[in-house]
Amino acid sequence: MEEMRKAIWVILAMAVLASSVMVGVRGDDTKTLVKKVKGEKVCLKGWECNTWSKYCCNETITDFFQTYQFENLFSKRNSPVAHAVGFWDYQSFITAAALYEPLGFGTTGGKLMQMKEVSAFLGHVGAKTSCGYGVATGGPLAWGLCYNKEMSPSQSYCDDYYKLTFPCSPGVEYYGRGALPIYWNYNYGPIGEALKVDLLNHPEYIEQNATLAFQAAIQKWMSPVKKSQPSAHDAFVGNWKPTKNDTLAKRVPGFGTTMNILYGDQVCGQGDNDEMNTIISHYQNYLDLMGVGREEAGPHETLSCAEQVAFNPTKSSSSSSS
Numbered sequence: 001m002e003e004m005r006k007a008i009w010v011i012l013a014m015a016v017l018a019s020s021v022m023v024g025v026r027g028d029d030t031k032t033l034v035k036k037v038k039g040e041k042v043c044l045k046g047w048e049c050n051t052w053s054k055y056c057c058n059e060t061i062t063d064f065f066q067t068y069q070f071e072n073l074f075s076k077r078n079s080p081v082a083h084a085v086g087f088w089d090y091q092s093f094i095t096a097a098a099l100y101e102p103l104g105f106g107t108t109g110g111k112l113m114q115m116k117e118v119s120a121f122l123g124h125v126g127a128k129t130s131c132g133y134g135v136a137t138g139g140p141l142a143w144g145l146c147y148n149k150e151m152s153p154s155q156s157y158c159d160d161y162y163k164l165t166f167p168c169s170p171g172v173e174y175y176g177r178g179a180l181p182i183y184w185n186y187n188y189g190p191i192g193e194a195l196k197v198d199l200l201n202h203p204e205y206i207e208q209n210a211t212l213a214f215q216a217a218i219q220k221w222m223s224p225v226k227k228s229q230p231s232a233h234d235a236f237v238g239n240w241k242p243t244k245n246d247t248l249a250k251r252v253p254g255f256g257t258t259m260n261i262l263y264g265d266q267v268c269g270q271g272d273n274d275e276m277n278t279i280i281s282h283y284q285n286y287l288d289l290m291g292v293g294r295e296e297a298g299p300h301e302t303l304s305c306a307e308q309v310a311f312n313p314t315k316s317s318s319s320s321s322s
């Protein structure tokens with residue numbers, strides 16, 4: 001009897017010990033540090049959200065977006081006919097995202113908004129790097145991250161107008177590279193400055209380093225084209241309040257306006273068009289694959305930019321009706 005009591009006690013003690021160790025290990029992984037700054041709660045959360053920020057108090061991207069989801073979204077990227085086999089992976093996206101999570105990327109609003117933002121950002125990426133046209137196996141939406149650079153550039157994308165601010169490096173070409181492809185010296189220059197990498201002299205870094213390629217893309221997503229305008233991030237998560245002019249130009253918070261910011265009148269204000277619909281389809285498909293569901297994308301008016309006037313028109317002809 002005594003023996004048995006002892007044995008049970010030992011087993012219980014071992015179980016308690018084991019479970020406390022497990023909690024300890026798990027706790028270390030996701031430990032959140034909290035403090036108050038001027039009455040506002042700010043947090044730190046391990047390597048993924050490592051600058052004091054209110055956004056770090058929320059779930060982080062790895063809490064709701066894992067390797068298998070990345071594989072589902074970009075299922076054909078390593079197929080033999082793809083053009084950047086072995087280049088893109090989950091870890092490089094997460095490593096790049098971690099730089100921006102303290103700023104609100106994928107950490108703003110509740111979990112639903114967070115999942116939607118990651119789907120929206122990756123929807124743009126998928127559409128811009130897809131090689132899935134028409135009859136491709138798996139359907140045209142399964143081929144995101146097929147490219148990491150423009151395959152047959154027709155020019156070197158050097159604009160001499162910027163020779164004082166962003167001079168082209170001799171022999172260097174500024175063709176499209178990356179997850180939201182960057183073109184031209186005047187785009188490589190500022191993004192390089194923001195990331196503290198000399199992209200003006202070494203644009204090829206973007207096609208050699210997937211983490212850097214994702215960082216450049218998220219940097220673009222998080223930055224307004226002009227100070228008075230919203231970033232794609234702000235327009236998407238609802239940080240941005242449209243002005244009267246925006247309302248007249250049919251610019252409303254949501255996915256449609258992110259296309260306006262990223263592509264302007266190349267895609268928006270052109271009525272219904274294939275390029276726009278391809279980007280929207282990627283976003284909707286990714287919402288499904290993430291388990292959010294495309295019905296969460298909201299009404300067509302906010303998804304589309306068919307009737308929006310571009311924030312920064314390229315043509316000065318005022319042919320659009322508004």
Ligand SMILES: *[C@@H]1O[C@H](CO)[C@@H](O)[C@H](O)[C@H]1NC(C)=O
Nearest residue numbers: 054055058107108109110111
């Ligand atoms: C954090 O998530 C909650 C909902 O879970 C949300 O209400 C809040 O706005 C989020 N915090 C920030 C800074 O976005």
Ligand SMILES: *[C@@H]1O[C@H](CO)[C@@H](O)[C@H](O)[C@H]1NC(C)=O
Nearest residue numbers: 195197209210211212213215
């Ligand atoms: C790739 O880029 C990241 C982010 O800029 C950097 O930390 C890393 O060292 C780079 N990797 C290589 C192999 O250069």
Ligand SMILES: *[C@@H]1O[C@H](CO)[C@@H](O)[C@H](O)[C@H]1NC(C)=O
Nearest residue numbers: 228229243244245246248249
């Ligand atoms: C609103 O649009 C008008 C006409 O295009 C323009 O003159 C004005 O500067 C705009 N206002 C703002 C705040 O952008």
